[in-house]
Amino acid sequence: MRLNCPHCGPRDLREFSYRGAAKLIARPDGADMAAMVDYVHYRDNPAGPNAELWLHEYGCRAWLHIVRNTITHEVLSIDLARDKALEAGR
Amino acid sequence: MRAKQTGRAMRYSAFQILKQGLTGNKGWQPVWRSPEPKPAYDVIIIGGGGHGLATAYYLAKNHGLTNIAVLERGYLGGGNVGRNTTIVRANYHLNGNSEFYSHSLKLWEGLEQELNYNAMMSQRGVLNLCHSDGQFDFYSRRGNLIRAQGDDAEMLDRAGVQKYAPYLNFKDERFPIRGGLLQRRGGTARHDAVAWGYARGADLRGVDLIQSCEVTGTDIENGKVVGVQTTRGAIKAKKIGMAVAGRSSQVGQMAGLRLPIESHILQAFVTEGLKPIVPGVVTFGMGHFYLSQSDKGGLVFGGDIDMYNSYAARGNMPMMEHVMEAGMAMMPAIGKARVLRGWGGIVDMTMDGSPIIDKTHVDGLFFNGGWNYGGFKATPASGWCYAHLIATGNHSEYATKLLMNRFVTGHVLDEEGTGAHPNKH
Numbered sequence: 001m002r003l004n005c006p007h008c009g010p011r012d013l014r015e016f017s018y019r020g021a022a023k024l025i026a027r028p029d030g031a032d033m034a035a036m037v038d039y040v041h042y043r044d045n046p047a048g049p050n051a052e053l054w055l056h057e058y059g060c061r062a063w064l065h066i067v068r069n070t071i072t073h074e075v076l077s078i079d080l081a082r083d084k085a086l087e088a089g090r
Numbered sequence: 091m092r093a094k095q096t097g098r099a100m101r102y103s104a105f106q107i108l109k110q111g112l113t114g115n116k117g118w119q120p121v122w123r124s125p126e127p128k129p130a131y132d133v134i135i136i137g138g139g140g141h142g143l144a145t146a147y148y149l150a151k152n153h154g155l156t157n158i159a160v161l162e163r164g165y166l167g168g169g170n171v172g173r174n175t176t177i178v179r180a181n182y183h184l185n186g187n188s189e190f191y192s193h194s195l196k197l198w199e200g201l202e203q204e205l206n207y208n209a210m211m212s213q214r215g216v217l218n219l220c221h222s223d224g225q226f227d228f229y230s231r232r233g234n235l236i237r238a239q240g241d242d243a244e245m246l247d248r249a250g251v252q253k254y255a256p257y258l259n260f261k262d263e264r265f266p267i268r269g270g271l272l273q274r275r276g277g278t279a280r281h282d283a284v285a286w287g288y289a290r291g292a293d294l295r296g297v298d299l300i301q302s303c304e305v306t307g308t309d310i311e312n313g314k315v316v317g318v319q320t321t322r323g324a325i326k327a328k329k330i331g332m333a334v335a336g337r338s339s340q341v342g343q344m345a346g347l348r349l350p351i352e353s354h355i356l357q358a359f360v361t362e363g364l365k366p367i368v369p370g371v372v373t374f375g376m377g378h379f380y381l382s383q384s385d386k387g388g389l390v391f392g393g394d395i396d397m398y399n400s401y402a403a404r405g406n407m408p409m410m411e412h413v414m415e416a417g418m419a420m421m422p423a424i425g426k427a428r429v430l431r432g433w434g435g436i437v438d439m440t441m442d443g444s445p446i447i448d449k450t451h452v453d454g455l456f457f458n459g460g461w462n463y464g465g466f467k468a469t470p471a472s473g474w475c476y477a478h479l480i481a482t483g484n485h486s487e488y489a490t491k492l493l494m495n496r497f498v499t500g501h502v503l504d505e506e507g508t509g510a511h512p513n514k515h
Contacts, residue, residue, distance in 0.1 A: 001406055012408075013406060013407075013408050014408045017397070018397045018398040018399075018513060020352075020511065020513075021352075037497060037498050038348075040441070040497075040510045041350040041497040041510055042348050042349065042350050042497070043339075043349070043350070043351065043352050044339075045339035045349070045351055045352050045353055045399065046339075047337075047339075047340055047353075047401045050399055052398070052399065054398075068398075070399050070400050070401050070402070071401050071402060072402065073400065073402055073406075
């Protein structure tokens with residue numbers, strides 16, 4: 001598996017580390033207990049396109065927002081997590 | 091104890107092997123029936139893997155329920171019960187886990203006699219290596235907690251490990267072997283045979299094992315489960331138990347369950363057959379690696395999960411390389427062995443690394459899953475405790491803490507202490 005980093009181009013999987021579901025960008029208000037429990041512990045876990053966060057750890061160290069098919073490992077989109085967060089008004 | 095035999099049961103024995111051998115092996119009977127699904131059952135178990143089959147067996151044996159169907163989308167034992175590295179152990183240290191796995195090991199010890207089935211259970215010992223003073227202290231504490239639970243554990247110092255497992259790498263300067271935690275009652279069992287033995291035991295008691303039958307929907311009326319939709323038609327049931335680890339999120343979704351689970355890939359590997367060299371199970375303490383030798387002679391080993399969500403049931407090269415490197419660090423001699431094959435299984439990784447056996451928000455619907463990469467050794471106790479819950483509505487004394495809502499209440503069972511990161515357990 002290779003990931004096409006927006007900064008560095010196609011790089012081997014070894015350079016990246018998986019950091020979980022992309023929903024982790026949207027941290028809820030800590031006072032909202034139900035939302036926080038869901039944020040920390042519960043996942044959609046789809047068999048199909050999954051939005052997730054990766055860190056280009058041994059590369060440019062950018063956080064990436066990747067949509068990847070969990071059945072085929074096909075990568076459907078790669079963006080900088082920063083752009084996605086700004087887009088969502090974070 | 092054989093309450094409801096179907097009359098065609100064949101008891102396996104040395105005499106039977108001799109008799110069949112001398113008569114051209116023509117008298118062997120099918121191990122289980124292949125019935126058509128009935129329109130309704132008292133209990134439906136979704137998933138014909140080790141846990142589902144064990145659950146059906148104990149529902150029949152311990153609770154006298156026999157109007158049961160096990161629905162399997164593929165073939166019996168075709169999932170993770172046939173893909174694991176066959177290790178059996180009870181070396182957990184948290185209350186909640188330790189009494190559960192302790193019960194499981196005790197059930198393993200009497201399993202073959204009980205099932206009249208050769209599961210090749212071999213208590214050849216499980217040795218966890220440690221490589222620093224800190225790790226030695228941590229394992230000593232864990233060993234004490236295992237003993238406090240009533241199970242066996244002994245600490246070996248470096249010389250003790252050298253005597254017990256002289257084939258390991260004692261010249262490694264980077265990861266020196268400091269000692270090891272040995273559980274002699276741990277070991278291995280033939281994984282497929284465990285599924286087949288439970289299947290046969292359940293079938294003998296009248297349970298319908300229905301293969302090639304995929305559940306496509308759960309029928310719920312007024313908050314109560316009434317049946318399932320399947321590829322072989324609708325089937326009604328008063329109670330339904332899910333045992334579909336690996337696919338828990340998909341099957342759960344049919345009933346509106348949202349779960350603290352991610353699906354990941356765990357790979358395993360086996361080499362060509364070799365002369366006996368590794369008598370027990372050995373695990374490396376500086377990286378996730380575990381090794382045993384099958385009765386056929388192949389070295390069976392595995393390591394970490396692939397670290398990212400996947401339903402592909404096949405692993406990737408970097409983790410394969412990592413596993414081989416860890417193996418070479420622990421036991422350089424394996425570098426001479428040729429790897430015959432490797433494979434992957436889809437595992438339910440929970441947010442605290444421990445399993446769930448509980449009721450759900452739907453009346454009559456039960457959940458068993460989240461076995462991470464350790465479901466095989468749990469098979470007997472999982473079936474035992476799940477059957478207890480389904481039959482009585484109460485949690486078995488061995489599984490009072492494997493609850494669904496522990497992620498809400500904060501009573502998580504995080505054996506490794508890594509927090510809500512499924513890929514780090």
